[in-house]
Amino acid sequence: MKSPRTCPPQDWVPLLVPDMPSPQALLPWLERMHAARHYSNFGPLVKELESAFAEGFQLPIGQVTTVTNATLGLELVLQALDLPPGSRVLVPAFTFVATATAVLRAGHVPVLADVDAHSWMLTPDIARAACAVARVDAVLPVATFGMPHHMPAWQQFEHDTGLPVVIDAAAAYGSQWLAGAEGTLVFSLHTTKSLPAGEGGLIVSTRPGLAARVRELSNFGINLDPAADVPLGALAGVGTNAKMSEYHAAIGLISLQNWEHNSQCRRALRADLMQDIAQASPGPLVWQQQGHGGELMAPTLLCARLPSEAARAALEKACHRGRIMTRRWYQPLLTNMGVLRHCCTPLDTPNAQALAATLLGLPFFLGITHEQRQRVCTTLAHALAKFA
Template sequence: MLLVSEPILGDEEKAALAAVVDDGWITMGDRVRRLEQAFAQAHGQPDAVAVSSCTAGLHLALAALGLGPGDEVLVPSMTFVATANSVLHVGATPVFVDIEGLDLPLMSLSDAAAKRTGRTRAVILVHYAGYLPDRERWRAFAQAHGLILIEDAAHAAGVTGAGAIGDAAVFSFYGNKNMTTAEGGMVTARDPATLERIRLLRAHGMTSGTQQRLTGHASGYDVTALGFNYRMDEFRAAIGLVQLARLPAWNAKRQALAARYHRSLERGGLERGGSGIVLPFPEPRPSANHIMPVLLPADADRTRVMQALRARDIQTSVHYAPVHRFTLYRERCPGVSLPLTEEFARRTLSLPLHPRMDDGDVDAVTRALAQALVQARPVPCEETPP
């Protein structure tokens, strides 16, 4: 089975895990700190805070930046549910915003402006599929209205510019991401004081950690804020250090494979605007190429296409079901209508994309997709004679 995503783990990761066992210190220690510093340097940031997940990082960023009850946060619906959940976790209200277009599934600036109210305090920008939004336009919008910008950069590890758009940015190291620690994430912030508050809240609001007390750098601790247990352990940090070193090469391979997909789909005659497959992000922009979404023809039966590809040992997926259509959010945010998001969600299909693939795999997927679309074509109804 050619999978949609596949982590690359090998002898280096095994050796890194064994070294943690041999050292005997498995909680938050030197490796976590080294990963924070290395990740920050790789993204042009002065520092970073490692956390147990991207969801935890979003929660921490919102809490550290003072979001809470009575506040509204503009969020896209074309995202994983954690983006909106994190807003609820701090007691604020998510306000769902449509995408720019079927070929640009990033949050619409014009719709965000239309939905901004006097209660709006923040915007969460999602770097869908690893593509970055327009930094200057969003910074200008935020500054004009006194809004906090937070980047949900779960898809964007390793991209130049990720982390430089918002007041804080949160990355994911989940098992299907471009680099993985199985579970885990990283937070960066523009203001060092904000980042230090995130670091404090990560570990129960304690002013020192166990390792600091063991090594004599602290004799005790105080608790100065109501924090959480969102720490990263040494095992995950050890894997992360290995993965981070490989990330540039892996992202370059993803970029080459994505370009191959575009050429292959065009050669196969599958990219025909409104009557055929639509390829999102036609214009060049920075990207980690985390997933390879395509938009099926409007009359295609997506379930039948996915089944036909699976019969050829090709896994596909859907990124994502629109968040505002889930039961929880229909009840909390009734009456939301996002026409472009809903149409994109109805037609989108994610094709396999990961560094274990080669050009032959891409061409095989493209051929299989062409055949699957023929099989899934609607059967015209026969006319009944009068």
């Protein structure tokens, strides 16, 4: 007797798929690098990439610098601000762990604040309220999921309070601009971000001397300025090795050439997926709302807020059965991480707690197929039917 046929299992629908340049596209840049025999230490491709960034932000070249990744970029910016040791830095409780660990590794104390219920971000109004109940020495807002901040409002906050503000804009390249205001931005060029270089970070700052100081600290703190009081080659400060390599700059330059096209595709895909999911869902889902900082220009994630914690759990189980990857962004909250409890100061965070209980990341990547999209929508409709 023949055994009954069984259907082969479906492939998993990925949560994310990096959108990196092909080896063929990269080859001419690698040949340039190899011909110059310059592979790191502020090489010609790094300089070219930084010049392109400066032009894009309409700033002098001295107000931008690259680093090996955004996490080290945050640490070095905090160090460059020369805050007293143990300063208290306000950060949102709802964010990736690197925001808090950068504060700790810079020798300071994260003060964990709430976020806006609609934009899911730490806003100037929330920061003002936090300053009224806790000592704050600096503020580190996050461009959550790439949603840009309104920089004139943060400039006004700095003016009113005297507190330095640094925007963790890791996921917001192409969305977060200075918009004519003064400010400091730290971007990630990680492989999953809108401008991927494999690894890398970008600091943009109108604060006098800050980008130059970060650049120096990224090269161990060695002075390379002949006009400085410290001799050339001597330590001007205690830094680290956080220089971007020529390899990563090459990838960044290719990605920059393709950024406008890819960002348009990402915006269109996000709008289509949200529409498909809204039509399939038997109940309302809540999406992140645009704040006063402008439109999300190059989305890299798709996160939906479910009606309840039970609804999220049901959808997670259904997606697992259907071989669809999901993720709880950001779980657990910083306030609920045991490693951080003894070294952070938590404030009341009702909005962040509610987000943490109901938010779920769904598959989002360029090249997602019609079958994969249909599978996500069908699974969502079945899983949430009883919660309608």
